[in-house]
Each structure stands twice: as C-alpha cells, then as structure tokens.
Amino acid sequence: MTTAGPASAADPVRLRVAVRAAVDFYRRQLTGPAGGPARTYLRQRGLQPVVDRAGPWQIGYAPPGWQNLARHLQASGYTAEELVAAGLCRRQHADPGRLLDVFRDRLMFPVRDQHGPVGFTGRAAPGAGPDTPKYLNTAQTPLYDKSQLLFGLAEQQDRLQAGWQPALVEGPTDVLAVWLSYSRDGDRGIAAVAACGTALTPAQAEQVSAVLGAQQHGVVTAYDNDPAGRAATDRAWSLLHARLPSRLLHHAVLPAGADPATLLTRPDGRVDLRDTLQAHTQPLLETVVNHRLDTLLDRNPRLLDDVGGRVETARHLVTLMFDADDKAEAIRIGALITQRTGISVQALVEIAVDYVEASWSEAAGTLNSAGPAPPASQSAFPPLRPRGMVASQPSPATARATHPTRRR
Template identity: 40%
Template sequence: MKSRLYEAHAEAESFYRQQLHDRPRGWAAEHLCNRGLGAVLAPDSRWWVGYAPDGWSRLVGHLRKTGFDDLEIVGAGLAFVTKNGYLVDRFRDRIMFAAHDHKVRPVGFIGRSAGNRLRYLNTRNTEIYSKARTLVGLDAQIGKLQAGAVPVFVEGTMDAAAVSLAGDEWAGLACCGTAITHEQALMARAPTWTDTVVVALDGDAGGRLGAVRSLPVLSEVFDEVLFARIPDKQDPAALHAADRALLRDALASARPLADFAIEVELDKWANVLDHLSGQVNAVRAVAPLVASLPARRVASEIARVARAVHLDEQIVSQEVVAAAGQRLGPRPRRPQQRGASVVDVELDPPDYSRSP
C-alpha cells in the first residue's frame, strides 16, 4: 500500500507542474515573478513548483485515469470525501510546493492560495507524510550542498526558493514552521559537505523563539550553528523581493546562534540581576548555551556573561563546566560517503501544526 502512496504523489507532482507550465500568464506564475522568484519557472530550473487548478476534482480525475483507486487517492492525502460522498481535491487554485522525505521522495504538498482563504495548506498527516519529517527544497539543492553550499533553515516555501536564488553559497530548506526537528537536521546534514548551518526564520517573536529552540537540535548534527537576523516583520522572501542584496547581506552577516540565544536568555533575567538568586539562576540558564560554543570562544563568553550578571568568572565557569558535563554524549555520525542523500533513521518526532 505504501508504494502506491509514493507513486500517487509522484504522479500528482507531475500533474501540478504541467498545470503551472500550461498557465504562463496565470496568477500563480505572476505571483512568483512579482516575488522575484521567476527563475524557478525556467525549464532548466531544478526547483519543483506547480499549480493546483481550480475545480473540484481535476487531480482526482487525472489520478483515476492513470490507475489509482479512490482509497489510494484518499490515503495519500490528495483528496477527501464530502458529506455527500463526492471525492474532492484537497488542493485547489494554489501554488504548490512538494515536501520530500529522507529518501528525497515527494510525500506531501504545501499549497499557497491567492485570496482570503487559508494562505497555506499542508497535506494532512498520512502513512507517509508528517511535516516534522519532511523538507521543502532539499531535492532541488542536493547538488549545491554537495558542492559546499551552506544549508539555511527557513520557515516558508518561498523563503527557501529566495535563499536558493541569493547565491551559490546558500541552499534554502523550508521546515514549514518555526520548529526544526532532529530528523530535519539529519536530512539537511546527509548531503552537506560543510559543518555549518544557518537559521534564518522570520523576523518576529515566533521566528526568533524558534531559532533559539533549534540550537540544541542543530548542535547535535552541525559543528557551527549560525543565526541570520531577519528585520522585524520581514521574512527572507520579502527581503529578496525588495532587493536581493538585502537577503545576501543578512545571510553573509550571520553570527553564532548561541550568542543570540545567550542575549535572549539574559534579557529575561534583567530585572532580577540585583539579587544573588537572580544572578545565579541567570547563569544556570545560559550555561548550557555557553557550553555549546566552540572551545576557542568559551573563555571570552564566560567573561562576558560574568560582567553582564555581576558575578565572578570562576562561578560562571563552574556552571558552564557542569552544563558541559551534562550535554556530553555521542554525536550522530555523518555519512561516510560524500554527497549521501539518504538518512537511515526511524524517528517519530512530534507533529508540528504551524504552517509556513
């Protein structure tokens, strides 16, 4: 049964792509061009982008003609049954991006609407799809990653495309939300030659909190985790649309995510740093973050934290050493063969429901 679900998605992927190419002047193509993403429409583009046509059952009809039965179509999450018993396409009149699993197979879709409807719609959870186990953009950029491009985690599908067009140095990967999972980190790491990753989530409270929370997840897989600060109320796609140089500057000026996380955490304790208990608790809160830094930077960061909380460096150092002892453990081994694109993991991370 699973094999038929994969086959249904491959057929749907082909169908949606053809629908977009058949409408070079439709709103979907126009929207992509207006966002500065017209390059993904080029015949030689490695990016997969499609269009789900308006109408109740255009994809359903196509899949039936190609040999899929209704149970397979529903099981794949590509359609649903109405109260009256009709089989209806899940995605209608939307720009479509394919989500791929750890074997780089299409297993779901994210659709972007034009009007006032729910802007982004994901495939529902199925036997082969969970948002936490997929990435958008990985299939198009394996070659870039193998050539040394730095993976950049972003929230939205168009953000990933924008990063990919910002330069050969970066490869945008959309986690489709603010939660970056361990399996997504492994998927990004498998074909990647560099030991560095960049987090460039949206410039709002949710995006910045998501970036901080991603630090321990990404630090288990990558040696260097950087943070690209996106301006307030902006996202990478918006920066790219305004001026490609703005996005390039944000990515090029990325700094260690641990530095940003330490600043965020210390800000939480700013009002109680005049008490010893507040000072000690602040140090204990940031100690794991300091311990996650490269060894060459730990001493200077200990000194900086000590000044910020008005404590002796030795006290801060003791807490960092204790935190380092707690976090020590085996790191996941990277694939032995350069350019591997398959991650052999059987994890079951939680399902995150926030859409891009």
Template identity: 30%
Template sequence: MDIYEVISEFVDLKKSGSSYKALSPFTDEKTPSFMVSPSKNIFKCFSTGKGGDPITFLMELDGLSYMEALKFLAQKYGIELEEEVQTEEQVNAQNERESLFITLNYAKDHFVSNLWESEEGRNIGLTYFKERSFSEETIKTFELGYALDQWQGLMDASAKKGYNETYLARAGLKIVKEDKAYDRFRGRVTFPIHNVSGKVIAFGARTLKSNEKGPKYLNSPETELYTKSKILYGIFQAKNEIRNQANCYLVEGYTDVISLYQGGIKNVVASSGTSLTEDQIKLIKRYTENVTVLFDGDKAGIKASMRGIDMMLSGGLNVKAVRFPEGEDPDSYSKQLGGTAFKAYLDENSLDFISFKTELYITGTNDPIKRAEAIREIVHSISLIPDPIKRTVYVQQCSNKLGIEEGTLISELNKLLIKESQKNSYSSNSGRSQGSNPAPSGGFFPPDFQGGMPPFGMEPPPDLFADPQDLLEEKVSPNEVIRNQERESIRMLINYGEEMIDGFEGTETHLANYILTECEDIEFTTSIYERILNLFKEKLVDGQVLNLKDLLNHDDDEIKREAVNLSTERYELSHNWSDKFQISVAHERDSLRTSAMGNILRLKFRIIQKMIAENMEKMKTATDDNEIDGFLSIQKDLKEMEMAIAKELGNVTVK
C-alpha cells in the same frame, strides 16, 4: 559498489584502523558507534543494531524498498539492472509503494500542467509566483504548480488516466468523509515536497484568496511515505551544495528557500513552519555539522525559537544565527538587497550562538536579575554541547564577552552537567541498570567525580565486568552459554573459513573444513546458527568454502543480519601499537587452529555439562533399579568425557 563511497555521501566517516567510524545517522549519540568496513563492504551501527551492505544502508536511512535502493545505486553508478525474482510478498509491497510514488508524481505533473497550461493557473498561480519575483527556471526547478479551484479536479483527471482512487486517498491527495470525496488541494499554488532521492512524497499548498476561511498554508497529512518530522523542504535541491559549502542555512518557509536559492544561496532548507525535530537535525548532520539559522526580525518570535538552537547544539551541530531588520524575513530581505549583497549581509551578520543570545537577551538592559537569568540561559546552552573542548572554548568566550569570572561559569556548568548525568543514570527509559550512564565526557568535573566511559562511548562486552563467582555458579543459563559458544564457532567460520591451516595428519586444509569436521557430532540448538552451519556444509560438499559475500547475498534477511553482526568488530587496535611503538599484540588470526579447537572444546564441554544436569534430573525421578543403573552408567561416561575435555582446556576443577 564501494560502501565507503556510498555512505560517505551521507555520513562524515573518519579513518579508524582498517575501517571507518562515525556518529550513527540512525540515532542521536555523542560518540561514534557506526562502523564501515570497506574490505568486507559492510556497515554496522552498534547503537541501533542495524547493519548490512550499501543497499541495506539506503533502505534503513531513507526508508526505501530493496528495489528502490537498488535502482538508486544503479542509476548513480550507471549500472544496468537485471531483474531478480522476488517473493510474492516483496512484489506486493514494492508495487504498493511504487503506486503511491507514481500517484504523487502524477499529481505533481497535473498541478504543474495547471499552472502553465490552464487559464486559471496562469492568471492566478503563475501571476502570484512572478509577483514573488520567481523566475520560470526557479519555478520549474522546484516543480511549483497550481490546484484548480474545483472540488474534484485532480480526482476527475486521474480517473481519466486510469489511476486508482485508493492511492489518491492513501497519498493524502483526496479527502473522504462519509459519502463525500473531494480534492484536498483546491484553488491553491502547490509546493511539492521531495525526499532526499528527489521523489515527491507530499505537498504544501498556499491559498491566494484574501477571504479564505481555512489556513493560509495547507500540508499533506502524514502517510506511508511522508513523516513531516523527518523531512526538510528543499533538502533534495540543497544537499550537494550543503556538503560543498560545509554549511546549511535553515529558514522557516517554502518561499524563503526558493528566494534564497534563486539568489545563489542553494544550501538552504526549511523546517516548513514547524518546530525543529531531532530527525531533521540528524538529516542536516548527514551533510554538514554547521548550521546558520536565519530569523525574522521579530524579537518575540526569535525567543520562542530558541529551543531549536539548543536542540541543534545537543545534536552536535555548530550553530550560528542571523537576525534581519524588524519586519523583514529571508524572502523579503533577499529580494530587497539582491543576491550578492544579501550573501554579504549573511556573512557579516552571522553570529555564534553566544553572541546571538547575548545581543538578544542582554544588550540594552541594565536589570541585574534579567542579566543573571540571561547568563544562566547561555550557560545552559553551552552545557548541551557534547564536545568538551568546544564547551571549554565557549565558556572562555562567554567569560570574556560578559565580564564574568570563568570559574563562576564553570561552577554553574558543572551543576548542570552533573544534574543531567544523574537524570540519565536514573532514567527508567535508558534501558540500562541504575547508575550505568556516564556523565558527559571531558567536562569540568573535579578529579574525584565518579564518571567514566568505555572506548568510543560504547557499552563494554556483556561479560567483561562479570563476577567470576557468578560464572562459576552458572547464573547464566546453560542454554545461553551453549548459544554463545555456537555463536563463536559460526563467527570463526564466517571470518576465517577460507584461511588455510595445518589440518589433519599434517595436511593443509581450510579452517571451515576443520571446524565442520570437529563439529560433525554436535547438533546446534540455535536455529540461525544451525542454518548458517548447514550452508557451509552444503558448499563444502562441492569443494568450496562459503564466504561473507555469499551470506550477504542470501535471500534470508536474518542470515544476512547475523553475518554482518558476526563479521564486524566493535573495537580495532591501532596500527601504531606495532608500527610506531613496536608493541606486539596477539590476534586470533595468528593461531586459528588453536582458537577454533579451543572454542569447539568449550562448546562440547558445555553440552556435556548440560547433559549431566539433565541426566541427574531424570535419575531423581527414576524408581526402577535397572533404570537407575542405566542413568548411573550414563553419568559415569559423561563425567569421564567432561574430565577429559577439562584436561585439554586446562581447567583445574569441574563441577
């Protein structure tokens, strides 16, 4: 299956040379570090270290097991699966997750059955939904149901069907207190919560009793399958329409989603009444960068929700907002206007965040202090936008709309950007050295402002700016240097092992054969590289060359991860260098034999240097003359080998 086709459904990929790049779907970042290579059928996220094939991507993205991801792709592409042998541990883990999914799906079916087939369900649950003007088709689309007003209704029904009570508790459907156990949801209409693949992972439930002492809405607790902050209600039903419409409507509650969906607005999701989270923003961003937030008419409630808009701006989303008349919400107003008129209302009243905040904070007030505070609040929101061009446009708009000099706004914006940059630079949680975090790129900083950013905002290679004297003095440990050289040998094997080169005595041979022959007397010290090297050796015995696909299909997850790491380039030169500007740039592919030989010589050179150092240490503690003479003889031989390799490498001096 084509990795581009799979990933492009979840991530907005942009062409970059022969590969594609995008903002990472796994973390919050301002510049792209996520790369997809169609030719190798792999992805690599440099900001998190995740990488692999299409199956791995789905596993990492949605927390699916291997078999779940495989079945999802097989169903999508109409492929018949041949079950492969799994380890006992994999089988047990898969069975546990499948049991939870099966239990939750049974509970959903049970609640649906109650709604349509039981007298209590029809009289209370179905009547409520129809009073909300939900059609039967809509009720079935969202798989709405009803939990009977019984302490153990679901428990008893599931026991008769042979379901394990343990999974009822683990799925959040059963509450156990000391010697008592009872259903979590009783006498409530139920709203199944689906993951992006359409599987039920949790429930929301609403009481219909006016004298209920507990909360009106009750939600499943967080479980192995359900993390509330990472899911949006309605995302399964809405994801395709969000992508098609290039916009996502964001509301608060379950019934808001259902009413809008029924009215023809299907690109709508809800944060389920909780504050918006970074994970939910990333989930939206998989499908679109455009969000329209629908607020209830309550002005105080809207102001309390402003943090969500700022989070979305910071997350790189383009934010608009719609406010309804006092006392109305998306659910009530959509029913009042009807589908077509409601859609027209959204289009006509959708405001960008500056216009929205201006209307909310400034319109109707002549207090200069409040006005200044409101303007500062708007500038703060602009400062959160990662795209410098968008910031520029919004500053101009803010200036025109509020009648404030653009220079004044820029000055205030610079203060905020510099302050944020300094905070990041000295953050102990950044994981970088002091002062290494650049300021937001492309801001309004003066020319002498000390900022900067490597290409695509990524970290430079670790030794790129190293002090040469540090390298000469070997401040990096010999073992680490050797490990790096072993890594280079394996990298060349994975990327170019099948390439033909001029080999021994003028005959053509695979690069893999050449490298393995030259490394015959070298014992690799890094376990993962030794294992990969041995796989190449085993394959070569049969006259074949191991390739990337073989490694990606290997049972060992560590081998698969390392294969992805070593086969993915973080940077790629544009074809324009040669095609458009006729600038010739050398590539190691053009001189594979020389590159491979140089790397093997450097590896041998480092190994010998380590042996020299170890031999010297032994000589220092030797007391017997014969033993000392033996060490001196070894030292002489090692130094001669060191000098010979140094000469081949072109080194002027050696230590």
C-alpha cells in the same frame, strides 16, 4: 501550519505515480489561465524565474473547486483508495463515495525524497480569507512523513554534497529565494532547506548535519526574529550542537522584519540576500543567548531593573557557557551575559561555580542508591519570579553584582 487528514495503506509504487501525476496537473494549472493570479503573486515576490527556468522545483497551483484533481486522476485510472492514501483527496463526510480535493486555491510546492515527490506544502493564494491556514501540508502517508523530510534537501543534494553550505529557513518561498540568489555554476554558496509543518526534528537535523557542506562549512540558521523564529533557532541549536561543534553553527542576522523571501523583493535583492547569509552572520550560540534573554524580557520587561533580577537572569543563561567548544568561546559567552544583564564578572564566575556544584550534587543524588535526587523545588536555580514578586534575601553573588543595567 495545518496538516490534511490521515491516509490508509496502499501500494507505494502506485502512490508515487499518483503524486507525480498531481505534480504535473498542478504545474499545468499554474502556467494555464487559472494560474494568472498565482503567477502575479510569484512575479511580485521575485519568484517567477522558478517557473520560467528549468530546475528541480516544479511548483504548481491547485485551482479553486472541490473536485478538479480528483476527477482528473480518476479519469486517468487512479482509484479513490489510492488518491486518499496518497494524501491528494479525502472522502466527503456526508457522502463517502464522493472524493474532494485536499488542496484548493493554493500554490503547490512538491516535497521530495531521494526518489521523487511524495507530498506537498500548499500556500494559500493571495486574497484567501483570514480563517484559511497559510500553509497546508500533506497528511502522514506511506510515502510522506513530515518529521523525516525537508523541503529543498533532495532538490539540492548535488550542491550540498559539493560543499555548499546548508541554511535552515522557515518556509518554501525562503528556500526558493535563496536558490535564485546563486548561479548554478558558482563555486560555492548557500542551499536553503525548510521543515514542512513541523519544528525541526532530530531526523532532519541529522540529515542536514551529514551533508558535506555542513561538515566543511557548517550550518546557518535564518529564521525570523519573532517569538516563533527565536524558538525555531533555539531548537536548531539544541539539535545541531549535538551533531556539530559550535564553531560550525552560525546565524544570519536579517534586517528587522525581513526574511529571505522579503529580502529578494528589494532592489539588488539577490546580492543583499547572499551578503546577509554569508557576511552578516554571528555564532549561533551568541544568538541563542540573546534570544533567551529577549524571551525573558518579553515576559517581564522590568526583569533587569534590580540586582536580584539580573543575577537570577544570569543563572538562567550561565548554562550556555558550558555549551562552548573551548575556553575562548566560553569567555566570549560570559562577556555577552555580563554585558546584557549588567552583572559583574566576579558574580558570573560565582554563579557558574554554583551551577557546576549543583550539577554534580544532582548527579550524585541520582546515582545514590540510598535515595532519589533532590526534587525540583530544591534546585539551586528556581524559576524566574513573576513580575511584581518581592525578591528574596540577596545571595553573595547578588551582593557583588554591579548595579547599572546595560541592555543591547
């Protein structure tokens, strides 16, 4: 995602009113003649009901052209300084007295805090060139701080505080797809939210974890199963597990190549999406184990071809056993590691013991006033060797590792 340029300080009240006026302008553009192609795209993606139904989203369309919004809002009495400070317009470099629209030919998704819209995520319209960023986000302004905001959180606060379970997804169309999959009068369902142009932040994780739905039923991650999605899932784990027990953290197993927005377009898409988010889930910790191993195998597909590589891989995964909430979960994670790496249970136990001893030794070295902790080069767990590097003399754990390689 790309973020528009910086904004200067101005009266926050006036900026809020300006952003609301922009929401209204973009909304009229979407429902008017200029919004025809954008409406076609929404209809093809199964999202047209978001436009037709009364609801909190108020998505719109920024038409092509450099000054549509600027001229409209200046004619309504807003100053150039206010429009720049609100992140709606920017000054032309060659002629600073001329205002240009930040968003052009984009579907516009207003981003809200508890008081109303404060900025936008704009998705490039169908047919945009390959050099056009898919998403463009409002710059940092006195109102808009992307590290503090989640698309869909303010709009669904009533549901979340009534016990609906939050789900973390990648983008605004995924949020809307999930929203459309549940009736508003249902007893309980899933309410999806998404970060806007940033990886999940501690502040966002805190907001998600604090809602009643998360406290009662946990959080579901539903990111894509690609390298970016794996990284997002792993980051969500590290931030959410600091706030919620692992038994409350789940991952939706999406079909290959699918995300919530694409699931919606399938026959019976709403039913399939609900079923995926609620019935096809697994513990998030198990997902992280698989993701980390898959990432290592992407770097070196032959990593598990020899005993040394399997043991070395297990060393990089064994720390996740200690993230488990209880003994039973730790055993399940250990079993997953042995299954996917092909090492024996005995070898994994020895690796785990080595990890604990190394952690204690490192902590003692840090606390010892006589000297610093051992340097990273002396760590008990060196980085994985690059492809083709000859393995060192096998350790006792390596010698006892099983030979067959078993992959998922």
